Amino acid sequence: MPQKTIKPWGWELLYALTEDYAGKIIFIKKDHRLSLQYHRTKEETMHLFSGSVVFETGDSTSDLKQQIIRPGQSLHLAPGTLHRIKASEDSVILEVSTPELDDVTRLVDDYGRAGK
Structure with a gap:
């Protein structure tokens, strides 16, 4: 079952x-x-x-708030919440979510993947 996907920013392992x-x-x-x-x-x-990591979250692009997250801290993201993560150092995140893996709309992307 585990499936590793290489991304331009690192990788993710769906387990x-x-x-x-x-x-x-x-x-x-x-x-x-x-x-x-x-x-x-x-x-x-x-x-x-x-x-x-630095988490940016908000309801619109004009009100994004930055929050530094350190090991041991968690963040919940409700549907519709704009978010982006930037790593200040090599970082590992554990993500648990509902199963809609293709439900992503990219607004800004450093790697040219903006859009759905």
């Missing part, structure tokens, strides 16, 4: 997928960031296992 939930391990390379994105129905909780 669980059922009709009720999904589990991922996400590795982000230092000074890289994920896209600014949101999910229509997907709900997720992220737990920083190692490293240091």
Whole structure:
């Protein structure tokens, strides 16, 4: 079942997928960031296992707030919440979410993947 996907910012390992939930391990390379994105129905909780990241979250691009997350801290993201993660150092995040893995709309992406 485990499925590793290489990303321009690192990789993710999908280790669980059922009709009720999904589990991922996400590795982000230092000074890289994920896209600014949101999910229509997907709900997720992220737990920083190692490293240091800056989470940007908000209801619109004009009100994004930055929060430094350290190992042992978690962040819940409700559907519709804009979010982006930037790694201050190599970082590992554990993500548990509802199973809608394709439910992502990218608004800004450093790697040219903006859009759905």
